[in-house]
Amino acid sequence: MPDNRKYAIYSRKSKFTGKGESIENQIEICRRALKSKYDVVDEDIVEFEDEGFSGGNTKRPKFQEMMERCRNGEFQLVICYRLDRISRNTSDFVNTYEELKEHSVCFRSVSDNIDDTSPMGRAMMMISSVFAQLERDIIAERITDNMHELAKSGRWLGGNPPTGYRSAETVGSMTVDGKIHKARMLEKNPEEAELVRLVFTKFVELRSITKVETYLLNNDFKSKKGNTLSRFAIKTILKNPVYAIADEDTWVYLNEKDMQLYGSHDDFDGIHGIMAYNKTIQKKGRSMKQKAPSEWIVAVGKHEGIIEGKRWVEVQHLLEKNRDKAYRKPKSNTALLSGLLFCACCGSFMRPKLSSRVNKQGEKVYDYLCELKERSHGLKCDNKRINGNELDRQICDEIKHLGEDDSELMKLLRNSQKSLNETFADSQAEIDRLTEKKKQYEAERTNLVKALTLAGDTMASEDIISQINDLHTKTSELERQISEHRRLMENSDITDEQYQSLADMLSSFAKTIDTLDVMKKRDVIRCFVRRVEWDGENIHLYLMGAESGGTDVLHSEPECECSK
Numbered sequence: 001m002p003d004n005r006k007y008a009i010y011s012r013k014s015k016f017t018g019k020g021e022s023i024e025n026q027i028e029i030c031r032r033a034l035k036s037k038y039d040v041v042d043e044d045i046v047e048f049e050d051e052g053f054s055g056g057n058t059k060r061p062k063f064q065e066m067m068e069r070c071r072n073g074e075f076q077l078v079i080c081y082r083l084d085r086i087s088r089n090t091s092d093f094v095n096t097y098e099e100l101k102e103h104s105v106c107f108r109s110v111s112d113n114i115d116d117t118s119p120m121g122r123a124m125m126m127i128s129s130v131f132a133q134l135e136r137d138i139i140a141e142r143i144t145d146n147m148h149e150l151a152k153s154g155r156w157l158g159g160n161p162p163t164g165y166r167s168a169e170t171v172g173s174m175t176v177d178g179k180i181h182k183a184r185m186l187e188k189n190p191e192e193a194e195l196v197r198l199v200f201t202k203f204v205e206l207r208s209i210t211k212v213e214t215y216l217l218n219n220d221f222k223s224k225k226g227n228t229l230s231r232f233a234i235k236t237i238l239k240n241p242v243y244a245i246a247d248e249d250t251w252v253y254l255n256e257k258d259m260q261l262y263g264s265h266d267d268f269d270g271i272h273g274i275m276a277y278n279k280t281i282q283k284k285g286r287s288m289k290q291k292a293p294s295e296w297i298v299a300v301g302k303h304e305g306i307i308e309g310k311r312w313v314e315v316q317h318l319l320e321k322n323r324d325k326a327y328r329k330p331k332s333n334t335a336l337l338s339g340l341l342f343c344a345c346c347g348s349f350m351r352p353k354l355s356s357r358v359n360k361q362g363e364k365v366y367d368y369l370c371e372l373k374e375r376s377h378g379l380k381c382d383n384k385r386i387n388g389n390e391l392d393r394q395i396c397d398e399i400k401h402l403g404e405d406d407s408e409l410m411k412l413l414r415n416s417q418k419s420l421n422e423t424f425a426d427s428q429a430e431i432d433r434l435t436e437k438k439k440q441y442e443a444e445r446t447n448l449v450k451a452l453t454l455a456g457d458t459m460a461s462e463d464i465i466s467q468i469n470d471l472h473t474k475t476s477e478l479e480r481q482i483s484e485h486r487r488l489m490e491n492s493d494i495t496d497e498q499y500q501s502l503a504d505m506l507s508s509f510a511k512t513i514d515t516l517d518v519m520k521k522r523d524v525i526r527c528f529v530r531r532v533e534w535d536g537e538n539i540h541l542y543l544m545g546a547e548s549g550g551t552d553v554l555h556s557e558p559e560c561e562c563s564k
Contacts, residue, residue, distance in 0.1 A: 247269075
């Protein structure tokens, strides 16, 4: 069966120039290479150009568009002038190539004579993969060596200091050429250190991170950035060895956990705190993950500890014991408004809370509950719950009404069409005025050029040249304004056909929403709804593109309020 997919040419240049390997030259070379080997015509070729973008990473608009279209099965081959047009980073290139292979897309580089449809080309790709892996291994080894060197100094690496400390600059060693190495160390912040002690004390007393969170919230304790301390923030404080005083209890615990401990028993002086390196795995575009404690590199730091070793170790044991009972966010597989529904009283998210009850339709009953109310046990917010099953149904009904002529969204579309068409007309009138002005300037300039010829080499010629230059500047400014208005016209012209297409799409959603699964229903709702608020009496619905004010489209009924 013939492969009817198209061919993609990718070109990149870091600077806007017309010399050397310009975008045009790269594309022309790739076109000739394609036509010499494959039976292709111009219609089979799609060009992607990134000019003014570095090859240091793959965050380039046209490159990303090309890869997305490869994932969608549009291309059978990607060709470029040279490998470094794809990326100067070997591992980035290998990752790109692996993704192309995954979607059955071939690759060719003209200048490097690499074509993975041939055995030699595939061998070159394998060699590139080996070097990429070697590069990653060398980098990982360097990082580990650096961590060991840092452990010798016990210094702070910089960045945001943990709660309880501030970052202070210290003078380090002097190099042979007289330069002074500066380092950073943690310096205790007395007020924040008291908060850290309170967190540890309350956790030992209450045996629950959730209860500690409620206590801190209701007593108005805040983080160094002025935020309430979440469960995650509290757990981070409790687990961080930076607070532990380096004493006998800490020494025994760290050795029991088989951590890579740098330093001797004598370094644990009962004063300084612990510094742990190599704790996390950090990758671009991914959330940070903590490594196993056996991979940590631990040393006694230069800073003062806050929590005595015995108390810190006790807390670590309690955390391990509570791991199986750790807090999990309440979830509902059927709730549609998670992330869209807010409490109008305090501004917090309202989360679905599943119950064991079943309604008449055989659905499990869930309510939406204010997150702040739940965390503070009602002390900071007392907004009522709302029945989630009924609210979701009413929101879906509103989506169905959006395609009707008298709906808020259709009114918004009509107003937008009117506004855009007015903008189009205004821009056209301004272009006509500017064009007429430009003609006047050009006529004046023509007359001045004639006058300059007659003036010859006289003193008047300098004044004429100055006037010509001034008119040239004014003409250039008019051309810029005309170009800007044309751009506005291109973006503001909405035809009756486009308007009708939008209206038809709304009508289609209204007819099909009841047949969609939960995930698709959520997607549909997010197409039209920006935000939903519950104030205890009414639901305020904010549509996409609407002004900041909401519309009271729904009102609570007695059956919408859940039983307590």
